[in-house]
Amino acid sequence: MKNVDKYARGYFMPPVKSLKWTEKEYITEAPTWCSVDLRDGNQALIVPMSLEEKLEYFQLLLEVGFKEIEVGFPAASETEYAFLRTLIEQDLIPEDVTVQVLTQSRDHIIEKTFEALRGANKAVVHLYNSTSVAQREQVFKKSEEEIIEIAVSGAKLLQKYAAETEGNFQFQYSPESFTGTEVEFALEVCNRVLDVWQPTAENKVIINLPATVSMSMPHVYASQIEYMSEHLNYRDHVILSLHPHNDRGTGVADAELGMLAGAQRVEGTLFGNGERTGNVDIVTLAINMFSHGVDPKLHFENIREIISKYEKLTRMTVHQRHPYAGELVFTAFSGSHQDAIAKGMKWREEEDRQHWSVPYLLIDPKDIGREYEGDIIRINSQSGKGGIGYILEQHYGLDLPAKMRESFGYSVKNVSDRQHKELLPNEIYEIFMKEYVNIKSPVEFISYRSTQNENYETSVRIRMNNEEHEFISTGNGKLDAISNVLQTQLDITFKDLVYKEHALEIGSKSNAVSYVGFTGMDGAVYWGSGIDPDIMTSSVKALFSAVNNMITSANLPIEKALSITKN
Template sequence: MMNPNKYKRQYYMPPTGYQEWVTKDYVDKAPIWCSVDLRDGNQALIIPMSLEQKIDFFKLLVKIGFKEIEVGFPAASETEYEFLRALIERNLIPADVTVQVLTQAREHIIRKTFEALDGCKQAIVHVYNSTSFAQRQQVFKKSKEEILNIAVAGAKLLKKLAEETEGNFRFEYSPESFTGTEPEYALEVCNAVLDVWKPTPDKKAIINLPSTVQLSMPHVYASQIEYMNKNLNDRENVILSLHPHNDRGSGVCDAEMGILAGADRIEGTLFGNGERTGNVDIVTLALNLYSQGVSPGLDFSEMSDVCEKYENYTGMKVDERSPYSGALVFAAFSGSHQDAIAKGMHWNEHVDSEHWTVPYLPIDPTDVGRNYDADVIRINSQSGKGGVEYILETKYGLNLPPKMRETMGYAAKGLSDHLHKELMPDEIFSLFKETFENVKNPYSINEVHFRQLPDGGIETEVTSVFEENQITTTAVGNGRLNAVSNALKKAYDLKFDLVTYQEHALEQSSSSKAIAYVGIRKPDGSLAWGAGVDPDIIRASIDALIVAINNR
């Protein structure tokens, strides 16, 4: 039996008056991105990446556009140490990319970290110690003053060793478990660290405020960030960074609201891989910005390739419903959704091609390398005429009459329901041909001749076959198709009305084929449909009429 009484809130609200972020409705520029896939992400894997996988992943992150990449905790293990050394010694770090290394605020770990950085031209050294009430009380059993002294001692050693080591080093400090720390105390510790580093415009310090464990709703975290943003020493020389985890499933909300509250930088991972429920998903954050007309500074135009490589390196799977990146996130199976998307695509193409406003699609799938035919309109038993129409039109050049679209839609739904599977575009096209084009029995036409009458009418002589019996019939009509229709009615005593005729070219060339669609109304009022394809539009229309009669 679940017992909610065993839990209590473990977060701390800042003083009142730090909710200015609420008045802002969007993020107007991309933050500084720092990928922690190779440290936080790797540490969360059941089987950590090999050295060469890490190197390949590093190259992928560089290709995507990350300029800051945390590469590990080099003092924590030999494999972490060797990876950093490989990057440095193989000269794999581009001049415009800064690697970041993590270290606890402990002397021997900090010294080992700087040993690993030997020869690195530029790096961010990220030092941390835990500050939360729970950690102070239960883990370290130390006072606030003692915890603050650990942070200050670590900051001083970083500064000393950076001065003694060749290279361009910047500093970052995290009060780990910030979300469980009293805001006034977190501010005191961070300001004490800044007082040691004395950041300048040319060498800014990074203060990173992690939601190491999400303990509250996102608005609380945002207010905590705003409080720190407005009270940090040397704020103009400080880059305020966030490192949201996802325990409550609101990592993206924490990040976006935190940016509204004054954060300049985000640490996260591709697709949100990380400890427990994961880190914040940078793919989602970046493309959320993109969908609002803000350049994220990261390139996800080859999303399928990024997903494939990520899965190969990590052994993790990108969920089919993962925002922007999942295989099904642009897929519409619902008939009403398909209809709206198809109409929206036509509207955007012909009315407003400058801005993307297609219903149900927050971004153009082709911007991330997705294909309309394969990824957007998907047909199953839940689909409607709009989706089937879209596939037949965009992939095969067919523009069915409105009522015929309904019949074709029902045919596709019925087949999908019978097979218990999604229908691929070629299966839909085959179904169209089998249902409306290749129906040759019981009636067929072998030969047709026309003669223009003095009054403008058309006389036809039709040689047709029914159940292997051939008959030649003469009839008159106000046009060629009407005359053939009258001949068939006369020959077989058929009862129907020719109510719809539509035609168009299938290819834009002098030798192109044409397709004709014919609809006839049966005595019970229902419609039957046929299609014909031929270089001669008259022959195509006659073929369509015969199929419609066969489909009565």
């Protein structure tokens, strides 16, 4: 690409290496989650939510299980002010839930914020000012000491107005644009604020370190977090929080490594909505933890209902390939993937294992309200025999022999390729019924009678060219006798017959289904299936179906059979 020399790394590594986080394998417990959907997420919408929509979204966040919810910037607009007052005055905030509000370090804004908070049972007041080199030089044109003074004066104002306002308040400070700030300077600002607030075990404060703009690889952010965690004053009384954005597409990785590095709290949004490329996606973070056997303390058991409400209220859509939540993320179209998943699911049923370990599926889709049927395996021209067979078995109870699955797979793929579309289960079933089941032309089976002496003597009635005929033959079984009728009386040659049958438990419990395959006159393998209340009759129908498929596919003349109808 052109202009690569225009760019330089704008982040700052800690003055000493902080790599203890690399020794940890995974996150062992859920952080405190704070949803910022109603502030950071809402301000990023093309059409911000109305008061009524925000109230409905707030209820959604409660249902998911958030105990801390940032509800807005009440000094910024009348809608956000009214929203907070409605929550407080109508007693809509559960006792175990803390609301959070954002404020700049400016006297009149802080005053307005506390006015909106009057009577709040529990609230976090989130103070911020930007500390990065770019903001100091280009926006505020202030020295480091002047930037510190903005933070310190804001911290003092929070104390002043909290003392004058009815309610229960906790303080939070963010050095905005932390990732573009020299780490030593960010530490100094935070410690100066902490010196004002003097946190205690009973009155902890939150220091939030936002990747306002993601500027580095995740391991750098983790090192920055670890350095801050180890050098903050009053550390035992500080809740260290993260607020990653996703500019580099690494928001989830930033948060995960940041938690390994000492963070105890994460601010983010459902599905990653937020400014520019978005905030960190709490859905992905939480279910990532779930996939490691760690309870995230949030409820995504009905992900489709959550998506439906989210899309209605934000007017945004969840991408089909969004981790865990996307419509297609548990779906396999590839034949090899489908085959592995189908075998894995069957193995799991047979082995009854406690722990989930199905190929290609990180978690059990049912744990978040997704269904196997229609979710995991879907069929198009790229699909294989395993997936197609799985669809028939799961939806219709048809357990095809392995080789028949292969033959039928080609039929389905050809239809999908020709029509250039995905095929639904009912369409796959219709193809199977049309091409394999109870085929009656050109040789139609009508009935049979059988008696057993040394062998089975069997008479078979058939119809060809609208005329009925009866033939008699013997064999070591009923199906063998009927097979001999076809071969000796009608001169229809085949060998290596394969046979399978089972009860048809889905749809009609009174039916049986049989499958017959053989090698035909031309060396190709042909298949047929029969469905009938009588298991033996279903087998005969399967044999005739395979014979008819051979005659039709190979365009066989069957002169002897046809001559019978002329005499």
